[in-house]
Ligand SMILES: Nc1nc2c(c(=O)[nH]1)N[C@H]1C(S)=C(S)[C@@H](COP(=O)(O)O)O[C@H]1N2
């Protein structure tokens with residue numbers, strides 16, 4: 001029996017209906033679209049296989065942009081942790097802040113270099129909540145009903161940031177404001193926008209895209225775009 005503190009994230013909001021993009025992305029997973037079979041290494045090649053560079057910043061999501069005011073914002077950290085947290089905007093902003101410049105790699109093949117994100121590092125949060133020994137993964141929950149999973153060690157990456165700003169300005173609503181996660185070493189679908197909850201779990205479990213044919217881990221350097229089955 002686990003002794004997890006019961007999640008108070010509550011049930012996820014209802015998902016918006018499928019859009020053309022979400023339907024197409026499910027088909028790409030079935031077809032294995034964009035796979036080059038080439039393995040790249042971040043030490044020698046900055047751009048992972050099958051990716052191309054963009055200068056603008058595309059918007060990708062389920063097609064529904066939730067309105068989350070700073071007043072209504074809550075970030076709940078629950079599950080297999082010693083100290084669960086429910087942070088309002090002021091409490092979140094009162095945590096030590098970091099700035100990190102990173103590259104974005106989206107599974108739909110665009111990449112964007114040098115994005116300066118500001119926020120709270122996941123390591124800072126981990127120090128405060130202290131995951132239980134049996135915690136192995138996290139499920140991220142968002143205000144649009146989106147979910148995505150990460151192994152604990154990926155969530156704990158040195159450059160992973162729970163971000164509120166990009167290039168010195170508050171994150172726009174379309175890019176996930178007030179607060180989104182940024183995990184630079186994995187495909188960008190793992191970087192949940194409109195973050196609402198971080199749930200520590202004993203066993204890795206599929207989120208929205210992972211249930212629809214996308215890879216459980218999503219390492220661009222290993223071209224982990226889709227699941228094998
Ligand atoms: N809450 C939420 N987060 C999300 C998504 C989403 O639909 N909902 N889409 C993911 C996908 S597939 C990508 S590529 C990135 C896109 O982020 P951007 O719109 O800021 O470029 O957000 C990720 N995070």
Ligand SMILES: [Mo]
Pocket residue numbers: 060106107108188189
């Ligand atoms: Mo994506």
